[in-house]
Amino acid sequence: MENRSSVLLIFTGGTISMGENSSNHSLAPLDTKQVLSFIPELQMLHVNIASVSFSPLIDSSDIQPKNWIEIAHHIETHYNDFDGFVVLHGTDTMAYSAAALSFMLDGLTKPVIFTGSQLPVGVLRSDAKENLITAIELAAAKNEKGEAMVPEVALMFEGKLMRGNRTTKRNAEDFDAFASFNYPELVRAGVHLKYYEHNIHRENNNAQLTVANHFDDNVVVLKMFPGIRPETVKAIYSISGLRAVVLETFGSGNAPTAQWLCDIISDATASGIVTVNVTQCRAGSVEMGHYEASVNLIKAGVVSGHDMTIEAAVAKLMFLLGKYNSAEDVKREMAIPLRGEMTI
Numbered sequence: 001m002e003n004r005s006s007v008l009l010i011f012t013g014g015t016i017s018m019g020e021n022s023s024n025h026s027l028a029p030l031d032t033k034q035v036l037s038f039i040p041e042l043q044m045l046h047v048n049i050a051s052v053s054f055s056p057l058i059d060s061s062d063i064q065p066k067n068w069i070e071i072a073h074h075i076e077t078h079y080n081d082f083d084g085f086v087v088l089h090g091t092d093t094m095a096y097s098a099a100a101l102s103f104m105l106d107g108l109t110k111p112v113i114f115t116g117s118q119l120p121v122g123v124l125r126s127d128a129k130e131n132l133i134t135a136i137e138l139a140a141a142k143n144e145k146g147e148a149m150v151p152e153v154a155l156m157f158e159g160k161l162m163r164g165n166r167t168t169k170r171n172a173e174d175f176d177a178f179a180s181f182n183y184p185e186l187v188r189a190g191v192h193l194k195y196y197e198h199n200i201h202r203e204n205n206n207a208q209l210t211v212a213n214h215f216d217d218n219v220v221v222l223k224m225f226p227g228i229r230p231e232t233v234k235a236i237y238s239i240s241g242l243r244a245v246v247l248e249t250f251g252s253g254n255a256p257t258a259q260w261l262c263d264i265i266s267d268a269t270a271s272g273i274v275t276v277n278v279t280q281c282r283a284g285s286v287e288m289g290h291y292e293a294s295v296n297l298i299k300a301g302v303v304s305g306h307d308m309t310i311e312a313a314v315a316k317l318m319f320l321l322g323k324y325n326s327a328e329d330v331k332r333e334m335a336i337p338l339r340g341e342m343t344i
C-alpha cells in the first residue's frame, strides 16, 4: 500500500481564504471546504490532507501574539499525527508570524510552511493555487531516510521557499511579494523543486519539540529620521511598562550623534529597557562602531541586531521578554542566533 505523507492545513484567514460574492463582487471569507473546492488539483498530490481553522478567520492585520499561540497549539496537539504543517495566513503580517513561530517551536523536526496569496483563491488569475499546492508538496516531502526535507518554519511564496524569520513583505501588488534579503532561498520551485540543502537547518533527529506559550508585547519600534526631536524619543522611552525598543537606524546601524539621544538611551538601559539596533536598509547588517555615528549607541548599552529583519527582532524580543524577567538574559540571547534569524 502507498505510504502517503499527511499534512495539516491551519487556516487563519487573509486573502487566500476569500472569494468573490457573485451578486455584488465584494470579497468575503470562505470556509475551509469552499477554499479547497477551488483547488481540485490537490487530489493529484497523493498527500492526506486535514485542516483546522481559526473561527472566525481574520485579516492578518489583526494578528496578535495570542493568535501565534493558537497556531502553535494546533501544531503541538497534532505534532505526532502529521508529517508537516501548512499555515494559510494573510500576507500583511505573515513575516511577523513566521518569525514568532520559529522562536516558539524549539526542537522542530517537521516542516511548518506559511503561505498566502495576493489574489483571493476564488478569483481568476489567483496565485493562491500555486502557492498552496507547492507549500503542501514541501510540507509533505521526505528524503530517502524518511526525514522531512525542510524541517524548519519557512515561508513559501511565488516559487520561493525562504526561512520564515528572514522574510519581509516587500511588495503590496506583485505576486512576488516576499523577499529574504539576508539569507538565501531554501528551495526554488521551478520546473523541479530544487532543494538548497546547505541552507536548510536540520535539528538532531532525537530533538523533542517544546512550545513556548508566552509573549510580552511591551515592545516598540522607533525609527530614526533626520530631524527627530528629543521630546519624541523621550516620550517613547517613557511609555509605562516598556521593556524593549527596536531602534531602526540608518545604514550600518548609525543614529544622530547628539548627546541627548545617547543620554536618553543610557538612562533607559540603566533602568532595564533593552534597545536593539536594526538597520532601516532591507539588506545588509548593523556594524556598531564602524562609524562614529554608532559609537554612542555602544556607550549607551545598545545591542546589535546584526542583519535581523525588523519583523524577526520584534518577534524575538516579545518571545524573550515572555521567557525572562531580567534584561541581561534578554540581551544575551538577542546577541546570538537562536533559529538562524541572523548571521554574526
Ligand code: ASP
Pocket (backbone or CB within 6 Å): 013, 014, 015, 016, 058, 059, 060, 061, 089, 090, 091, 092, 093, 116, 117, 118
Ligand atoms: N489584508 C490581507 C491580510 O493580510 C492581505 C493578504 O492576505 O494578502 O490578511
